[in-house]
Amino acid sequence: MLYTITFNPAVDLVMKTDVVHLGELNRVQKDEYVAGGKGINMSVLLKRLGHDNIATGFIGGFTGTFVRESLENEGVQTAFHQLDAITRINVKLHAAQETELNANGPTVTEADVAELMAYFDQNLVAGDVVFLAGNAAPGMTSDHYVKVAELCRVKEALFVLDSNKSLLTACLPQRPFLIKPNAQELSEIFETPVDTLDDVIANARKLQTLGAQNVIVSLGGEGAVLVTDSQEIFRSSVPQGTVVNSVGAGDSMVAGFMAKYIESKDYAQSLRQGAACGSATAFSVGIAEAELAMSLVDEIQIKRIGEES
Incomplete structure (x- = not known):
């Protein structure tokens, strides 16, 4: 369950x-x-x-x-x-x-x-x-x-x-099993600037040395980075769309990721679905409907980053 x-x-x-x-009666x-x-x-x-x-x-x-x-x-x-x-x-x-x-x-x-x-x-x-x-x-x-x-x-x-x-x-x-900080939170945790992809990966790995198994770092309009428990690194793109409300987008990314992982145990496909769900909610008034999220999956590009990155 x-x-x-x-x-x-x-x-x-x-x-x-x-x-x-301010200080007056306002009607909505x-x-x-x-x-x-x-x-x-x-x-x-x-x-x-x-x-x-x-x-x-x-x-x-x-x-x-x-x-x-x-x-x-x-x-x-x-x-x-x-x-x-x-x-x-x-x-x-x-x-x-x-x-x-x-x-x-x-x-x-x-x-x-x-x-x-x-x-x-x-x-x-x-x-x-x-x-x-x-x-x-x-x-x-x-x-x-x-x-x-x-x-x-x-x-x-x-x-x-x-x-x-x-x-x-x-x-x-x-x-x-999974945590999802953003770049700003990484910077706060380790009290160091996180300005580049290398910074993101290095600090995500530090979180793993402290106990995290898998780390997703959300990068807003620049997608997300996943560092897995097997030290694979994946980066997702973002689909085209108009951001209506960002509230709940991160929650949707996590839920979408885990929903796919439970089904497939495939980290790359899980990141793709998570990114699609996060974007779908950002494009919606509330939490995204499944139909919209699934329609965005094919627009998400997943790049595997080599150890040299």
């Missing part, structure tokens, strides 16, 4: 207007509510690609109900731990400039974490895949991420991690 974990999900209130006048032209969170985005795309999965994490209140029902409407199974608090609401204001107001979210206690960990201890088996994506909720530390990573290692499940610098590096000794 595939599992996603979102520790601090949200309901994103997306409002669109032409201009915002359009608004919509979207279940938000990196793991939640991954669950949606995995299901659209035909992979059943279970979304977990922490939710509460009427907004938590909205998150759960949104996923279930997509056909995603849910096993969230219920908090006695309200899942946060984030405001995404789209005007002449985009402005975001993100709430902190409810506090998660040690008892809450213990209950979620007990669920995984009971259900996780060898060969399962666990996607842990996003940042910690209030009350949580990197130790909680390490606990998930360690349990996956003990249970022989594949652990896929997409989070910030401190949470990512804390989990490296547990040998995550």
Whole structure:
């Protein structure tokens, strides 16, 4: 089974207007509510690609109900731990400039974490895949991420991690199967400029020496680089298209990559599908439909980079 974990999900209130006048009453032209969170985005795309999965994490209140029902409407199974608090609401204001107001979210206690960990201890088996994506909720530390990573290692499940610098590096000794930093994050982790392809590859390999098995480095409009556990290096191109919204593109890349890897165990083809899924979401208002992602696969060029690079 595939599992996603979102520790601090949200309901994103997306409002669109032409201009915002601070200190005055403003009326929006359009608004919509979207279940938000990196793991939640991954669950949606995995299901659209035909992979059943279970979304977990922490939710509460009427907004938590909205998150759960949104996923279930997509056909995603849910096993969230219920908090006695309200899942946060984030405001995404789209005007002449985009402005975001993100709430902190409810506090998660040690008892809450213990209950979620007990669920995984009971259900996780060898060969399962666990996607842990996003940042910690209030009350949580990197130790909680390490606990998930360690349990996956003990249970022989594949652990896929997409989070910030401190949470990512804390989990490296547990040998995550896949991590996906971007070039800026590589620079922050190793406190060195990452300006060239050689820099990207060298720093991805450093992450492997620290424990990561496979590293995808997203390069935005310049594609992505994959360094595999067998030291193969692949680079993907990007397809032609108009970027509508980059939110969720990285999540879609990871989900698309793993969906193909589960089917084929082929790293190059997995990178191709991951790149297509990431671009498809960037070209969409929300998380991409499978049809659009699959239509872009043939446009993605995969180049194998030799050891001399």
